[in-house]
Amino acid sequence: MSRPVLAADELLKRILSQEVEARSSYRACYLGWAEAFVTDPRLMLLSLDDHMVHRGDGVFEAIKVVHQKPYLLKEHLDRLKVSADFISLKLPVDLQTLSQLVQETLEVSGLQESIIRIFISRGSGSFSPNPYDCKKSGLFIVATEYKPIAQEKYLKGVRIGKSQVMPKSSFWARIKSCNYLPNVMMKKESVDRGLDFTVSFDESGNLAESSTENMIVVDQKGRLCRPYLNRILKGCTMTRVMELASQYQVLSSVVEDHLTEEDVIRAREVMMVGTTLDVLPVTEFEGKKIGNGQVGPLAQKLHQLLLNDQF
Numbered sequence: 001m002s003r004p005v006l007a008a009d010e011l012l013k014r015i016l017s018q019e020v021e022a023r024s025s026y027r028a029c030y031l032g033w034a035e036a037f038v039t040d041p042r043l044m045l046l047s048l049d050d051h052m053v054h055r056g057d058g059v060f061e062a063i064k065v066v067h068q069k070p071y072l073l074k075e076h077l078d079r080l081k082v083s084a085d086f087i088s089l090k091l092p093v094d095l096q097t098l099s100q101l102v103q104e105t106l107e108v109s110g111l112q113e114s115i116i117r118i119f120i121s122r123g124s125g126s127f128s129p130n131p132y133d134c135k136k137s138g139l140f141i142v143a144t145e146y147k148p149i150a151q152e153k154y155l156k157g158v159r160i161g162k163s164q165v166m167p168k169s170s171f172w173a174r175i176k177s178c179n180y181l182p183n184v185m186m187k188k189e190s191v192d193r194g195l196d197f198t199v200s201f202d203e204s205g206n207l208a209e210s211s212t213e214n215m216i217v218v219d220q221k222g223r224l225c226r227p228y229l230n231r232i233l234k235g236c237t238m239t240r241v242m243e244l245a246s247q248y249q250v251l252s253s254v255v256e257d258h259l260t261e262e263d264v265i266r267a268r269e270v271m272m273v274g275t276t277l278d279v280l281p282v283t284e285f286e287g288k289k290i291g292n293g294q295v296g297p298l299a300q301k302l303h304q305l306l307l308n309d310q311f
């Protein structure tokens with residue numbers, strides 16, 4: 001045998017000698033099993049036998065932090081609980097404690113602006129699919145630097161295409177689980193095709209969502225529409241943007257509707273909405289211009305309302 005069998009101290013040395021470029025933006029992590037924080041990204045580890053690793057058996061949330069305030073924290077925590085309930089995954093702490101731990105992770109990170117991710121895993125068990133082998137759910141909270149997408153994308157809009165990946169069935173679409181292979185494949189195809197994003201359409205040709213973003217459209221009648229919630233995740237950003245649109249009477253009508261490819265191409269404006277990008281205008285779908293191919297006034301207005309709401 002040419003490779004060594006390592007003792008704990010020898011392995012730790014190797015762990016500490018690893019450098020991974022992407023990790024430079026990871027600033028703090030709460031490790032539930034240790035009931036402690038770490039700031040060294042090399043120590044933000046979880047065990048291979050955790051069901052979250054080998055079965056995607058866990059749920060998560062990503063929350064934007066603006067001036068040290070986690071935006072829509074309650075909404076995200078409520079959705080985390082809903083996701084966990086769907087798969088009978090017990091939260092290791094109550095939501096109030098979780099909220100407190102989010103704040104503490106943020107404090108440890110020292111970040112003013114951040115993306116906080118919470119992961120609840122089924123926990124360590126056997127390597128079998130049986131969730132009952134896992135005795136205790138795991139909790140991980142990670143604070144990373146917030147890296148907004150290029151300002152140019154907000155000024156010029158993004159180019160999107162039709163995904164080959166089918167939307168999830170209604171049950172799975174509503175769960176923000178760590179089983180995100182279809183979402184990963186959507187992101188991959190957009191990168192492979194040189195597009196900013198792809199969006200999925202269901203078997204009846206109705207628009208669903210993007211990899212980790214919701215879609216909203218100002219249709220030809222001037223209504224702000226979102227797809228029905230049955231094949232998409234109910235985004236906290238989308239929900240808040242629709243509320244703000246109603247509250248400030250940005251549009252006379254804010255509705256749910258079926259939206260086909262044709263509706264997307266002929267829309268006055270199309271926008272992507274999500275935690276990491278807020279409101280991002282779309283100016284091209286499958287090589288065809290939306291409207292006059294410029295960013296529309298409503299996308300700008302809704303983006304500004306959302307940014308104001310974050311302060």
Ligand SMILES: Cc1ncc(COP(=O)(O)O)c(C=O)c1O
Nearest residue numbers: 212213214233235236237274275
């Ligand atoms: C599949 C999916 N759709 C939509 C969204 C947008 O949701 P939110 O606005 O809560 O970030 C997300 C968020 O990551 C997602 O994973």
